[in-house]
Amino acid sequence: MVVRKMREKKSWAWWLAEPIVRAALVSTTKHDWIDGENIPATGGCIIVLNHVSHVDPLTAAQLVYDHGRLPHYLAKSGLFKNKALSAFFTAAGQIPVERLSKNAAGAFDAAVQAVRDGKCVVVYPEGTITRDPGGWPMTGKSGAARIALATGCPVIPVGQWGAQQLLAPYAKKPDLFPRKLVTMKVGTPVDLSDLEAKPRTVAVIQEATDRIMAAITALVEDVRGETAPPERFDMKKAGVRQIGNPNKPEGTT
Known part of the structure; x- marks a missing residue:
């Protein structure tokens, strides 16, 4: 793996969080970054990946950070309700989104502007941790596709597996030992030019959304050495809740 030097200016939030998060991940995970050079070194782009655990935003951040x-x-948006956390996430350049809300349009505008400003925006197209019984990518939501079509930026797919062994979906406690292997494979840009x-x-x-999800799924197949189901899991068709813990009744988290 070739680690690139960080070219972007880091805020106080990054100077504070990066060594803490890295130390925690080094003590609990091993990682295998495959084809990370496909992440553009500069310029606005979108990273899209499958979602298997509440901890994988941290491992994905490590992947992106390691490549400069x-x-x-x-x-x-719930992460921004606490004033201290809101200040931290805002300083770190994170974008709040109210899922399943008309106010999500504001997040779209902010994401488009971030890409146009040359930032690397990370999007989970599924919108939540996968509900697929086998952990495969589900059908995608339109956000990543709409940002890509609005900006013409590269859309870089990532297939990942292993973070769910450290923290299973909606589990309250992580399984810290032995260290878990987290594998992330970075693909070439999804072709949306036409x-x-x-x-x-x-x-x-x-x-555009289907192409993005197909690219992610193919990478997950490579990482897992298995074949995904012929039809992606659809939460609406399956009648499962789209946000929050699917194992709890509606109205609880």
Whole structure:
């Protein structure tokens, strides 16, 4: 793995958090970064990846950081309700989003501006930890596709596996020992060039979303050495809640 030097200016939040998070991950995980050079060294871009654990935003941040970029996440707005946490996440350049809300449009505008400003924006297209029984990527939401089509920036897919062994979905306690292997494989940019000039119809956005999810799924297949189900899990069709712990009744978290 080739580690790039950080070119971007780091805020106080990054100077504070990076050594703490890295020490925690080094003590609990081993990592295998594959084809990380596919992450652009400069310029606005979107990193899209599958979501298997509440801890994988940290391991994904480590991947992006190790390749010389500061990750800017679309983070759920609940993390910004505490004043101290809000100040920290804002200083770190994270973008609050109110999921399943009309106010999510503000996050879209902020993400588009971040990309145009040359930032590396990280998006989980599934919108939540996968509900697929086998842990495979689900159907995707349209946010990443809409940002990409609005900016024409590279969309870099990542397939990852292993973080769920450290912290299973919605588990209260991590399994710290022995250290868990987290593997992340970075793909080449998803080709959306033929869609950029087309009107932003539902069909065009869906096609872009499907291409993004297909690229992520193919990388997860490579990492796992297995074949994904022929049809991606759809939360709406399955009748499972789209946010929060799916094992608890609606109205609880």
